[in-house]
Amino acid sequence: MIITVNIITLGKLKENYLRDGCSEYIKRLGAFCKLNIIELAPVPLPDKPSQSAISTALKKEAMLIEKKLTKGAYIFALCIEGRMATSEQFSKQINDISLSGRSTINFIIGSSYGLDPSIKCKSDMQFSMSQMTFTHQMARMMLLEQIYRAFMIGTNGKYHK
């Protein structure tokens, strides 16, 4: 079974180096899964938005995200307070999802202000790569690297540390 991995993100990558880095991992991941990057338009916010403006924007973004969630898919919502895992544990988890018969995995990366609680609640796992805050754009590259690493670990492939 070829697994489908959908990365649902808000916004386009603005930096060339991140586009190039992501492209490299997207290319490599072609050997292991059907990968789709689904870029949604973030709701525009002013420079110093109020809490309620942020909350409203996240709710609107949540509606856009929900339309893209595949039925029956396993959903990872990326958020800093989520559970952390080692690369080996993450690899095992990807493998277990696949063995359980779920053929689609959705990863959701929110916008600068994160994700609406409703999306976090709908996810199978709230997942954190680090206690540190990275730009959500860099997080996309880090996530692609980890998904690639997960498949390489799962297939005993050689890959750098």
Place this chain on the structure above:
Amino acid sequence: MIITVNIITLGKLKENYLRDGCSEYIKRLGAFCKLNIIELAPVPLPDKPSQSAISTALKKEAMLIEKKLTKGAYIFALCIEGRMATSEQFSKQINDISLSGRSTINFIIGSSYGLDPSIKCKSDMQFSMSQMTFTHQMARMMLLEQIYRAFMIGTNGKYHK
């Protein structure tokens, strides 16, 4: 007092996108500190090295690293089992080091097989950005991003998440 930040690393960056990403953050960091990237030559190892070959290589690399450690500097040794911090805690720590009168901070990123225990013992803090394993080359970009973020948080600057 202008703080000096030395990033001591093993090996050159092989990927253009990582070179470009690091350059971007090095440029930005010029506003906050004197930044030096010190690239040392990693000890070559075969494809599947024995544990003793790895250990010998790490010891040799440790000798190269030690020569570059500035006297009186605060030393962060990056290792996966190190202490984690939020970006805000990391920012406060950088600020506290500066306030304590230490004008130089050394960050050490090991090679694929990490760092010799002697280097970890010499450090003021064993520091981990993630439980996940990233390539040590990507870790360099992630670290530069976090140092930049630390200074931006410390100066109440606007910077993306």
